[in-house]
Amino acid sequence: MLRFLLSCALTLGLLAGPLACTSWAQCLVSPPPATCPQPFRAIDVASGQEVQALCVGRAVRFELGCGRQVDPNKLYYNALPGTNATPAGCDFTVAPLPNNTFTPTAAGPYSIAELSNPLSTGMPMPTTGVVYVRNFQAYASPVPDISLIPCAAGNVRLGFQGFPQNPYDQYFVQVNGGPLSGPYARNSALPLFAAPAGSQITVVANYRDNTLCGNQVTITVPVIPTQKPVIKSLTVQGSLPGPIAFTFSGLSGLIDLGGGHNILPINQLQVASPTNPTRFRAVVGITSPTTYSQSLLPPGLYRLANYDLCGLDSTFSEPVPTIQLSAASQNNVNALTWQTAGPVASLTLLRNGTPLATLPPTATSYLDAAVTCGTTYTYRLQATTAGGSQTLSNQVAVTTTSTLAPPAPLVVASFDLLNRVNLTAALPGGAALPAGSTVTYSRQGGGQDYTFAALAAPALLRDSTALGTLLASPPCYAAQVLDVCGNRSALGPATCPVLLAAEAADPAGATARLSWSALRGPGSPAQGATYRVLTLGPDGTVLATSPVLTALSYLDVSPPADRQVLRYRIEASGAGLPGGALSYSNLATVVRQPYLAVPNAFTPNGDGLNDVLEVKGRYLTAFSFVVVDRNGQEVFRATDRSQTWDGTIRGHAPANGAYVWRFTMQDETGQPFSQTGSVSILK
Known part of the structure; x- marks a missing residue:
């Protein structure tokens, strides 16, 4: 601390006393005697200890030094902020220190001025009064502001905040009531202290030139959440280098260190090149414990790294690879290829958001032939690592192209209850016609051969030719498809619906005899047809059903007794009809007389x-x-x-x-x- 002494000597007339100084503009300064460099001392009132600096809020008393003998009735002390300051006009009678005692109220420099007069000899002769000034520094004693960082293996690291939070120039550390270690300077590098979670650490702070000015704080070592970094998912959102989105688990956010201090854990996102999968480099420090995304990231293996707050330890997540997917189409086949930056445990190809195929983890390509020309499909690969993390490739869209003709369609021809033939078409196996395609139906028989106007698939065509005409000239139907790529199929196989006739088998109509033509389906004659006779009510409700038949006739020996009109229909199946479709005959009736x-x-x-x-x-x-x-x-x-x-x-x-x-x-x-x-x- 600054130890600066000045002396101000005043020559006073006889009986003048200190009041005589009031006429002076300022005190005259001269050096103190060489034999007494500190004419007066500062004594801490509470401890009786001499101090060279003052403490805010702690009283000091000023005493004569060097065994000086002065007139106690003409001894004055004055305290002023600043350095080398004396009372205005050198008037010590204004605000003298009571009992020569002073308590600083604020930190900073103070000037303590003393006016003393020699002991009187009783003789009328001039007397000299002397003013001495000492400069003192007053220190504040706030509670030390300490940061505590728990480290690995039960260690902690301490840090002292800067001025003015911590004005002290030396610190001592005590762990769980043990011995004090120190002193440590405010800006010095402190050693690690062995103090596991729950330990009590006390930091004592003071000043070298007055250890009475000090304070202390006790901090409990907090429990730091265990960091178990996991990349839950990695989603490539475009071509790489490009955007990638991550979700994380096992990380904590802001860590409360106590004492009003918080700290973020040291987490890094790191990447390794597919060609050097063990050499990771930092990409970015992670501040969010759950998500991260960036618009320009390279392909590679990504992992999370968590470092001990003191740099003593580290934990890494399982590496998760990127997958880059590309697609092309030719001749009605979508070809998919991809590059996986590292090993995966399972691999699933998604088409339009639903699983299409489960693939070997080492696969790098796939041909999707179950597609329709002109249709746009979206693909994405979904993989899991051995540790259960998920990685998703970029999503690609490809429109199927082809110069190949679509398969010839199969026709289902079936009468409705109004005896109109309804025509529908499907691909072999029952699959729907290609989206956006058109279908053209044609008829042989039915009075005359006829080609109907093309319809957008999967529209139904209704042939409203009169039943009598159809019965007289049994019709057969076929279809042809034109896909959106301009490829036309061959004419599909013909389908001929069942034609039914019914009559009373006795004069009273107590029995009915039915006969019908065979169903000719797209699989005929290799695939046979089976039939069931349906007895209907006036509203088309099925009243009775016969057993499955292969014959083309049936005798109904117990028709409904309360129905004047008997209504029959044949339900046909098989014969290669697509997708398990059914074909119904025309409605035939037997009218009985009341x-x-x-x-x-x-x-x-x-x-x-x-x-x-x-x-x-x-x-x-x-x-x-x-x-x-x-x-x-x-x-x-x-x-x-x-x-x-x-x-x-x-x-x-x-x-x-x-x-x-x-x-x-x-x-x-x-x-x-x-x-x-x-x-x-x-x-």
Whole structure:
């Protein structure tokens, strides 16, 4: 510390005392005696120790030095901020230090000035007063601001923040109450201290020229999260060098070191060239513990490196390789090739976001022939490493091109319930026609050969030629496809739908006989067809199904008894129809005649025999049955067969006589049916 002494000598007249200085502009300065370089001393009040520097907030008392003898009634001390300062006008009576004691309130230089006068001899003679000035530095004693960094193997490294947080010039360190080590300068390199997590480290700080000015702080060594770096995924997002995105796990973010201090772990993303896979170089320091991406990165093996905060240890993730994918198309085959920068444990090729093929980990190419000309496909490779990390290649899009003709389409010809032929086409195996292609259907027979207008696939074509014409000239259908690349297929094999005929097998129509033509499918005749007879209701609902048949005829011995019109349809399968498709025949019907039976007399006498008049017959629905007397007055009406007449007329008992009845209805085919007759009441 600065130890600067000045002396200011004043020559005062007899009895003048210190007040005589007020007329002077300033104190006169002269050196102190050579035999007394420090005319007065600073004594720490609390400890009684002489100090060469002051402490903020700690009282010091000033005492005479060198055994000087002065008049105690004319001894004054004054404290002023700065150096070499004396009271204004050399007037020591303004703000003298009480009891010669001073407590600094702020850090910095202070001037302590002393005015002393010799002891009086009692003789009227001039007396000389002397002013001495000493400069002191006052030090603050804040709590030391210490940074503590846990290191590997239970060691820690300490750091002292700069001025003004740490104004001290020497520091001592104590671990878990052990001996103090030090002193250490503020800017010096400190050794490592053995202090595992949970240890108490106390740092004592003070000043060399006044060790009473000091403070200390105790810090608990924190537990540092274990860093287990893992690259969870690596995704190439374009051509390399280019963008790559990463996701990480096993890293922590900002680490709380206690005492208001935080630190980021030392994490690096590193890369090694595929040609030198063991020599890694740093790419970037990682600050986010979960994600990172960069727009210009090279191909290679990537790993995460975590370094101990003190540089004593390191941990590395499993290396994850990049995969670069490229694609080209020729003759309806998409050719894929790739370069993997390092080993992988599994490899899957994705097409349009779904797995297409599982490949050997060492594979470098793949030919995709299950594609359609003119269609654009996207591909990406997905691989996993031995440690479970995932690496994704860049995504490539390729439009399939070809000069090869598409396969000849297969046609399914099937009648709907309105007896129109519906035509659909598919590729062999049942695959849909190429997207964007057109299909042209043609017909042989059916009255005349005909080529229909081309339709965009997979549109359905409906041949509305009258059923009678088709029955008279059985039709067969074929199709041809034109793909979006302009390649035309050969004409596909012909398909001929089943044609069905049905008739009553007996006069009453109690049985029905069916016969039909064979289904000719695209696989005929090598692949046979099977058939089932479907019995339908008026709305097309299937009422009954026959066993599977291979014959071309069927006798229905138990058709629905309550149906005037029997409706039949053949369901055909096999014969090479694509994708398990079914083909249906036309709808054939058997119309049976209604039958009405009304007795000519009944006997309502209560004997249980023929006591009521009831309507009997077959296929009688929604009818009107009216009975009138000889005057033409209605005596009974029924609209279904559950209604009977017991002979009473408007509440009166039956009376013998003859009556006339009339039956009317519309049958299931919409034709009118009516009968009339008479009935007698006999009692």
